[in-house]
Amino acid sequence: xxxxxxxxxxxxxxxxxxxxxxxxxxxxxxxxxxxxxxxxxxxxxxxxxxxxxxxxxxxxxxxxxxxxxxxxxxxxxxxxxxxxxxxxxxxxxxxxxxxxxxxxxxxxxxxxxxxxxxxxxxxxxxxxxxxxxxxxxxxxxxxxx
Numbered sequence: 001x002x003x004x005x006x007x008x009x010x011x012x013x014x015x016x017x018x019x020x021x022x023x024x025x026x027x028x029x030x031x032x033x034x035x036x037x038x039x040x041x042x043x044x045x046x047x048x049x050x051x052x053x054x055x056x057x058x059x060x061x062x063x064x065x066x067x068x069x070x071x072x073x074x075x076x077x078x079x080x081x082x083x084x085x086x087x088x089x090x091x092x093x094x095x096x097x098x099x100x101x102x103x104x105x106x107x108x109x110x111x112x113x114x115x116x117x118x119x120x121x122x123x124x125x126x127x128x129x130x131x132x133x134x135x136x137x138x139x140x141x142x143x144x145x
Contacts, residue, residue, distance in 0.1 A: 007043050010087070014050055015041040017084050018077065025080060030069030033062050039098045043091060050091035053098035063097065070095040 018038055022031070035057035042051040054070065056063045074093050082090035 004045075007045055007047065010047060010085075011041045011043040011050075013085055014043065014052075014081060014091075017081055018052060021077060021080055026069075026073050026076070028069040028073055030065040031073065033058065033066060036066055036070070039100070047087065047089060047091055050093050052093060052095050054095055055098050055101050067095060067097050 015038055018041070022036055022038070026032075037055050037057075038052060039055045040053040042053075044050070054067070056066045058066070074095065077093050078090055081087075081093070
């Protein structure tokens with residue numbers, strides 16, 4: 001289990017250093033266009049490979065450009081990680097677009113729309129056609145005066 005804890009610690013260190021690199025180290029304009037955030041870092045058990053899941057806020061072209069910028073900066077990122085973390089071997093860094101937040105937002109939007117439709121249907125069924133057509137006697141007297 002000690003091996004698992006070490007992998008988790010290395011993943012947390014990589015995430016922290018990558019966050020710092022995103023803020024101040026990577027100068028690629030494509031990366032700076034969209035709001036890039038690291039959602040997860042997965043490090044292989046042998047510490048040779050590292051998947052970095054990023055979420056990019058923006059339209060589709062901004063996302064594609066930002067992920068291309070991150071992928072082209074991967075050698076620079078690996079070198080900076082080697083310098084900062086001082087591991088025996090620095091893992092190969094692979095950036096992947098994490099679309100879980102977008103899917104979650106889509107699902108929440110669908111659920112909200114279904115809830116609105118349900119409440120609309122229950123409202124329509126509670127005010128049946130007879131009640132809607134028959135005027136309220138209290139309002140009819142007020143309008144007659």
